[in-house]
Amino acid sequence: xxxxxxxxxxxxxxxxxxxxxxxxxxxxxxxxxxxxxxxxxxxxxxxxxxxxxxxxxxxxxxxxxxxxxxxxxxxxxxxxxxxxxxxxxxxxxxxxxxxxxxxxxxxxxxxxxxxxxxxxxxxxxxxxxxxxxxxxxxxxxxxxxxxxxxxxxxxxxxxxxxxxxxxxxxxxxxxxxxxxxxxxxxxxxxxxxxxxxxxxxxxxxxxxxxxxxxxxxxxxxxxxxxxxxxxxxxxxxxxxxxxxxxxxxxxxxxxxxxxxxxxxxxxxxxxxxxxxxxxxxxxxxxxxxxxxxxxxxxxxxxxxxxxxxxxxxxxxxxxxxxxxxxxxxxxxxxxxxxxxxxxxxxxxxxxxxxxxxxxxxxxxxxxxxxxxxxxxxxxxxxxxxxxxxxxxxxxxxxxxxxxxxxxxxxxxxxxxxxxxxxxxxxxxxxxxxxxxxxxxxxxxxxxxxxxxxxxxxxxxxxxxxxxxxxxxxxxxxxxxxxxxxxxxxxxxxxxxxxxxxxxxxxxxxxxxxxxxxxxxxxxxxxxxxxxxxxxxxxxxxxxxxxxxxxxxxxxxxxxxxxxxxxxxxxxx
Amino acid sequence: xxxxxxxxxxxxxxxxxxxxxxxxxxxxxxxxxxxxxxxxxxxxxxxxxxxxxxxxxxxxxxxxxxxxxxxxxxxxxxxxxxxxxxxxxxxxxxxxxxxxxxxxxxxxxxxxxxxxxxxxxxxxxxxxxxxxxxxxxxxxxxxxxxxxxxxxxxxxxxxxxxxxxxxxxxxxxxxxxxxxxxxxxxxxxxxxxxxxxxxxxxxxxxxxxxxxxxxxxxxxxxxxxxxxxxxxxxxxxxxxxxxxxxxxxxxxxxxxxxxxxxxxxxxxxxxxxxxxxxxxxxxxxxxxxxxxxxxxxxxxxxxxxxxxxxxxxxxxxxxxx
Numbered sequence: 001x002x003x004x005x006x007x008x009x010x011x012x013x014x015x016x017x018x019x020x021x022x023x024x025x026x027x028x029x030x031x032x033x034x035x036x037x038x039x040x041x042x043x044x045x046x047x048x049x050x051x052x053x054x055x056x057x058x059x060x061x062x063x064x065x066x067x068x069x070x071x072x073x074x075x076x077x078x079x080x081x082x083x084x085x086x087x088x089x090x091x092x093x094x095x096x097x098x099x100x101x102x103x104x105x106x107x108x109x110x111x112x113x114x115x116x117x118x119x120x121x122x123x124x125x126x127x128x129x130x131x132x133x134x135x136x137x138x139x140x141x142x143x144x145x146x147x148x149x150x151x152x153x154x155x156x157x158x159x160x161x162x163x164x165x166x167x168x169x170x171x172x173x174x175x176x177x178x179x180x181x182x183x184x185x186x187x188x189x190x191x192x193x194x195x196x197x198x199x200x201x202x203x204x205x206x207x208x209x210x211x212x213x214x215x216x217x218x219x220x221x222x223x224x225x226x227x228x229x230x231x232x233x234x235x236x237x238x239x240x241x242x243x244x245x246x247x248x249x250x251x252x253x254x255x256x257x258x259x260x261x262x263x264x265x266x267x268x269x270x271x272x273x274x275x276x277x278x279x280x281x282x283x284x285x286x287x288x289x290x291x292x293x294x295x296x297x298x299x300x301x302x303x304x305x306x307x308x309x310x311x312x313x314x315x316x317x318x319x320x321x322x323x324x325x326x327x328x329x330x331x332x333x334x335x336x337x338x339x340x341x342x343x344x345x346x347x348x349x350x351x352x353x354x355x356x357x358x359x360x361x362x363x364x365x366x367x368x369x370x371x372x373x374x375x376x377x378x379x380x381x382x383x384x385x386x387x388x389x390x391x392x393x394x395x396x397x398x399x400x401x402x403x404x405x406x407x408x409x410x411x412x413x414x415x416x417x418x419x420x421x422x423x424x425x426x427x428x429x430x431x432x433x434x435x436x437x438x439x440x441x442x443x444x445x446x447x448x449x450x451x452x453x454x455x456x457x458x459x460x461x462x463x464x465x466x467x468x469x470x471x472x473x474x475x476x477x478x479x480x481x482x483x484x485x486x487x488x489x490x491x492x493x494x495x496x497x498x499x500x501x502x503x504x505x506x507x508x509x510x511x512x513x514x515x516x517x518x519x520x521x522x523x524x525x526x527x528x529x530x531x532x533x534x535x536x537x538x539x540x541x542x543x544x545x546x547x548x549x550x551x552x553x554x555x556x557x558x559x560x561x562x563x564x565x566x567x568x569x570x571x572x
Numbered sequence: 573x574x575x576x577x578x579x580x581x582x583x584x585x586x587x588x589x590x591x592x593x594x595x596x597x598x599x600x601x602x603x604x605x606x607x608x609x610x611x612x613x614x615x616x617x618x619x620x621x622x623x624x625x626x627x628x629x630x631x632x633x634x635x636x637x638x639x640x641x642x643x644x645x646x647x648x649x650x651x652x653x654x655x656x657x658x659x660x661x662x663x664x665x666x667x668x669x670x671x672x673x674x675x676x677x678x679x680x681x682x683x684x685x686x687x688x689x690x691x692x693x694x695x696x697x698x699x700x701x702x703x704x705x706x707x708x709x710x711x712x713x714x715x716x717x718x719x720x721x722x723x724x725x726x727x728x729x730x731x732x733x734x735x736x737x738x739x740x741x742x743x744x745x746x747x748x749x750x751x752x753x754x755x756x757x758x759x760x761x762x763x764x765x766x767x768x769x770x771x772x773x774x775x776x777x778x779x780x781x782x783x784x785x786x787x788x789x790x791x792x793x794x795x796x797x798x799x800x801x802x803x804x805x806x807x808x809x810x811x812x813x814x815x816x817x818x819x820x821x822x823x824x825x826x827x828x829x830x831x832x833x834x835x836x837x838x839x840x841x842x843x844x845x846x847x848x849x850x851x852x853x854x855x856x857x858x859x860x861x862x863x864x865x866x867x868x869x870x871x872x873x874x875x876x877x878x879x880x881x882x883x884x885x886x887x888x889x890x891x892x893x
Contacts, residue, residue: 072743078851080656087611160623167617218627219657239666240843241740263743267841271722276738276841279730452605452856493618494609 068247068260069570071555074273074282075264078240081223084205085153086161090310093202094286095243095264097562099140099228100205103131103150103184104196105562109368110475112196116145116206116229117184126191126517131184137252139208140233147178152209157217165204168479169195172514191515193522197476201230201562231257231566240266258557258569277550283570284558285550286310290353296550305549306355307560308366313472313480314561315366317359318347318429318542321458321467321498327409328418329465333392335537338466339378340385341440342433347543351428355548359541362533363481364473366544369523370481372530378537385440389416394441402441417443418465421458424448429468429542455494462500469498470545477526482510485533501538578877585873592869593645593862597638600858606630607654610855628654641862650866651859655852660859664845664867670740671844673756674763674836675829682768683822686775690818691811693776694783695802705776713773717832721766721839728762735762738841763840767832771825778821782814789813815886823879827872 079095081087104112104120117131137145154176158165172192177185186195198204206229211222226234231253232245243264247257265282267273274292276282288296288304296302308315320338322329329335344358357365361372386396394402394416402416422430427448434444447464449457457463474480483489485506489496506529513525533539551558555570608624625631629640644651650660693705712720729735736742740759746752786792787810795805834846845864852860884890 070744078847080653086657089611160620163611163617163620166620170619171617216657219652223657238843239663240847241841242743244744261744265739265743265841266843267738268838268847269841272725272738272839272841275725275730279733279737281737281739281743450605450854452609452854453603455609456604456606489617491618493621496617 068258070261070263071259071284071565071568071570072282073262073264073284073286073565074267074276075243075286076266076268076270076273078266079243080239082226082234082237082243083207083217083220083223084201085157085207086217086223088163090313096226096228097201097205097230098232098245098262098565099226099230099234100201100207101137101229102200102202102204102206103133104199106197106200106475110197110366112199115200116150117199120196122517124191126193126515127188129186129195131186133182133184134252135182137229138250139210139229140227140248141208141211143208143210145206145208145229146181147184148181149206149209150184151176151178152213153206154204157207157212158204161217162204164474164479165198167483169198169204191517193514193517194476194478198479200475203475203479231563232259232262235261242266253566257566259565262565283552283555284565286547288548288550290355293353293355293548293550301553303551303553303555305551305558305560306546307549308364308544308546309561310472310547313470314474315364315480316470316472316545317362317364318426318545319359319469319471319484320433320540320542321469322538322540323462323465323467323498324500324538325462326418326465327407328416330409331392331407332537333388334394335540336378337385337388337392337440338437338442339537339540340381340388341437341442342540342542343380343436344542345380346436347429347432350432352543352545356543356545359544362530362539362541363477363526364544367473367475367477369519370477370526372527375530375534377534378540382440389440396441400441401443415443416441417445419445419447421447421449421454421464421467423451423454426468426470433468458498459494459496460492467498468542469495471495478514481526482514484539485529486510499538501536503532503536506532578881581877581880585870588873589866589869593642593866594638596862596865597641597858600856600861601634601637603856605856607856607858610655610857645862645866650863653857653860655855655857655860660863663848663860664863667843667845667848668867670842671830671833671837671846673760674767674842674844675826675833677760677764678767678771678832679822679825679829681764682771683775685768686772687779687811687815687818689772690776690779691783691806691814694780694787694810695806697784697787702780706780709773709776712769713777715769717766717770717835718839720769721763721836724762724766725839735759740841740843759842763836763842766840767829767836770832771829774821775818778818779811779814782817783810786810786814812886816883819879819882819886823875823882826875827868830868830871 075091075094077091079092080089081092082096082099084093084096084100101116103115103117105115107113116133116137118134119132121130122128123130131150133145133147133150139145159170159173160166169192172188172190174187174189177187179185207217208227211227212220224237228234229252231248231251233248235244235246237243245262245264247260251257265276267276267282270287270289271292273282273285274288274296277285277296293304297304310316322335322338324330348354348356348358360377361375363370363372365371389402390396393405393407395405396402403412404410404414404416405412407414420430420433427446430446430448434446437444454467458467471484472480483496484499485497485501485503487497487502487507490500490502509525509529513522513529516522516525547560549558549560555568557567557569558564559567607628608621611624629637632640641651650664652658653660653663656663689705689709693702696702725737729737736759741752741755742759745755783806787806792805792809795809796802830846833842833844834850836842837844837847838850848860849864851857852864
């Protein structure tokens, strides 16, 4: 704790003093009234709160001429560590990305823009990438940043421990060379198209070789006292309580960042996060539950930022998987019937409170060049669903559950009943789906399972009929789409090809897309894949979800993710 | 005499704790899911899973893993957290003060307040104040902790602004000295109050029932006949004997309190052990989980021992050999 026993003793003394002479059972309140003033909360928290018309706040002690101020951010889980290179955990990335940089950043349309690399050449039709690094970057401890840091970060850390980068870049990469201190060359065995989308601080943060070399990166103490190159520097980390970051005065991007301090507070409960925001204890929320959003929107000093990008993964689509190994689901007509029976607009309104959009294609609209428009997605049409089920041999008597009569692989008289496995947090999807499918004579049993159990039941035991997964496409279909459809991803690896979908043509198209550098040509290949996927329906894509950030109007210029507070500033 | 008794009881702690750790170990390993999903998130390929499984030794047969773990524990090594990559004992130790402070405040506060309220109500049985205490206790006892917590947040923290909503300290607040202690005390108030409320209810009702029974007993009538004051009779003669079952209940409270702190720590953002327990269950961080099991088992066993010793002090007829 670092405060020593003196502090704890004093606390004890305060408590004892509060106890004496007061009515038992109210021991706490006298202590509280002795604390400075109710406004003490506001002084040290987000400068945004000073916009509230209480008029009594003392100025923030961190105020400087630069007018940066302090931003207090609510995060929902303890990061456990602050090294984003060794994990893809959303909690760690949310808390640590401000401390680090990637070789490139991604612009609003996911186009690569310079970060640690100021320029790059793509040669040999995309089998060789040469990056020219900035020469004015230093680590937070003063050491210079060089190409050796990049080589080390990839070879020893990212390609082993960062599961996404390991799984996507790893298999194709042949070698990483460093001809000089400011140059890095990535050589691939064959043309590799998506690399530039996989080098930002989320997918490939660069960590300091001089601190990590020769140690186990998972257990290096620097994971809790990180040294990066990012716009903010580490000050302190109190587990499950708060992380304090301060402005990096030597940051290589001219004039950035503006804020003096960013404090992250761990607040696990969503409702409590909103209360803390309303009370002015925090000034930035990563997400606001739908019902609370309406209430907050009534406050004119609250601003929202909607984005498909989240620290845990960008461009996520809530997707129903059909277990194609089960006889009922192996029949395309049943899958089509389910798709026609589902009213996806209702999912958007009732589950997401309008935050997001109905999925128009298998690939997210957040990757515009790959997202296919004008696909023939099954429309909400219960009559068509009933017709397809009748045709498939699922007979209905009265309003009850349909039963099999001449369905291949299913005994006659078997009811049309199946399981729907989901995370407990997604139970609202399950309930709506069950209600909608009951209308056409299907009997759905909901099976809520915690994520580790879900992963085992769905991907190892494969004991499910249907499920729902938030599949995040990330910044390139290679990262987050391929794993859902490519037959090499059927296996025990969680959150890969849940449907057990096999189609040689689709496999071939993905492999070709990976080698195709020209974005337009790649987009055409992904369009073909999406057309096949919509025709065969191994999955059904329900809604694209977005994150809703909330902050006070006294602050501005936030980015949706990654270095979200790099360009931000708050009025005092 | 008592010394030998305590020694014998302490010896019994070892097999009890060992048994609990064994059961915990098996339960965690038999439960589906593993820590690698927590690390990999929704990505990673087979190579990654194989690499991490081997790294943590999770590919070894279960008896071998158990033997390794037991050997390490005997040497005082609880292992390294899968998720945090730090020694489990450090991770647990740095959370302990926060939980001890919260649970300790709640336990002491609720015991004192509960006994006082119970005796106070019993002194005027069936009066308005008795009715008030009894029904308030009933309502508090029945109210779920998470609901009480949210209610307290909404009314006492957000509406009045008297108390902070979240955490143990103010963001960017004082870090040492009296100012820090005051800051923590202010943050402690609401969670401790909510956590204590249920305990107060239980203790108050039990005390009231006990005192009422004792007030009708012969020795109380004798004491009154001697001319002792009502107050003295109530406290020295009735309450002392009525406390026996109350002490049993309070002694079994540390276990209950820990369960209660999970909810309270989550609602109030209190950075304690229970939240660590919760996240470690979710991420299957076995070294941390088993470390906490060990700690809780030892605490409960010791609390029982203390309870038994307090018995002997309260009731001179009880002797330990």
